[in-house]
Amino acid sequence: LSLSTKKRVSAAIIAATALISLVAWILLNRAAYDSPTALIYKDNVLLYEIDLSNVAAAYKIDTGGNIIEVRGGEIGVIYANCRDKVCVRTGFTHGVVPVICLPNRLEIRVVNKTDYDVLAY
Amino acid sequence: MKKFSLFLCLFLLLAACSHAENKTSRTEFVFGTVVTITVYGDNKTAENTVDAAFARLAEIEGICSYTMPDSELSRLNASGSMTVSGELYALIEKSLDLCEETRGAFDITLGELIDLWGEQTVPSDGDIKAVLPYIGFENVVLSDNNAVIFKNGHIKLHLGGIAKGYAADELVEIFGRFGVNGAVADLGGDILLYGDSPRKDGVWRVGIADPLKESETADIISVKSGFVMTSGNYERYFEQNGVRYHHIFDRETGYPTVSGAASATVYAGLDKSGLACDAYATALFAFGNADFLPEGFDFVLIDEKES
Secondary structure: OOHHHHHHHHHHHHHHHHHHHHHHHHHHHOOOOOOOEEEEEEOOEEEEEEEHHHOOOOEEEEOOOEEEEEEOOEEEEEEEOOOOOHHHHHOOEOOOOOEEEOOOOEEEEEEOOOOOOEEEO | OHHHHHHHHHHHHHHHHHOOOOEEEEEEEEOOEEEEEEEEOOHHHHHHHHHHHHHHHHHHHHHHOOOOOOOHHHHHHHHOEEEOOHHHHHHHHHHHHHHHHOOOOOOOOEHHHHHHHOOOOOOOHHHHHHHHHHOOHHHEEEEOOOEEEEOOOOOEOOOOOOHHHHHHHHHHHHHHHOOOOEEEEEEOOEEEEEEOOOOOOOOEEEEEEOOOOOOOEEEEEEEOOEEEEEEEOOOOEEEEOOEEEEOOEOOOOOOEOOOOEEEEEEEEEOOOOHHHHHHHHHHHHHHOOOOOOOOOOEEEEEEOOOO
């Protein structure tokens, strides 16, 4: 290989490595969720991840024992087959405190870019 | 120059990768709520720590659950007089001291009253008044050989006001035993912060939920290592005829406390106890002021009208 070709190959390798570094840095440093996102867990298994800022029309999700309604910017439980119905009375959330149905082991958290590590409530 | 450039790029790549947080986090349903434990650091140690932490929480729940029929506390409540384990005895003893210190604003003997309100409707005034003469921490006697004696048949101990605080104390011991550098336990909104946070300054930042604006935080506090315990009227409640009835009761009236507080958070360092923080949060909510709070405990009190 000529000297100029070697230089071009070296420059390409350096550029590619720099690009990979930059992409990795951006991916690893970006906020986990840039818009409010509802995470629906049942038995600690993540069932749904819904971007609440991108809901065109309200819709319902049946998780077995609970019916969840998703609206633009908020989410709530509208039916629970348990006795106390705490989760239904919690109402719609678009913020920090989770909606929990203990009898059906359902948890809805709305996560967003925050400047704290954990929430006390 | 070429070698230096390559070295620089590889260094950047490694730095970018190493920035990813090395942590283990798990959520389970314990104490009638959702508990999440997050341990930062070496994966194997973190996994073992989280295993041990949840195993200990299950043990504590088996001792002091009010709703599990076979818990040690349930057996004590059913018998009215029983020799209990050293752990339950010590827990009741500490709790009774806190009942006295808070002049009954925090009281572990309100089980029967809580049962009355548990049907999600307002009980009759007669039913409430019938219970009042029999409740109160003065009606529990601790005797030799771990014996717990109730002075009347209406006493039922309910440790819901300190169980999560006590659990936080026990988790401190576990995190220390496993040599954890940083960990967070979120016990249904009651928080234990242990060691260094992954932030550059090592300090944890805790959002305090705003009870009036559900989607916002009322405050963000910085804590090095410690307990952050909250009582409020917005998590567990029911409404009847437009009136909200929360779950913290005044032992004098038998009705939910009326102090004007919407939320009370007490926090302190690990040199204090989570159990005390938990009880003080209940008392702070019930009193609506922090005059009783000993030195070394800080607080955030949010009233019903404005943050």
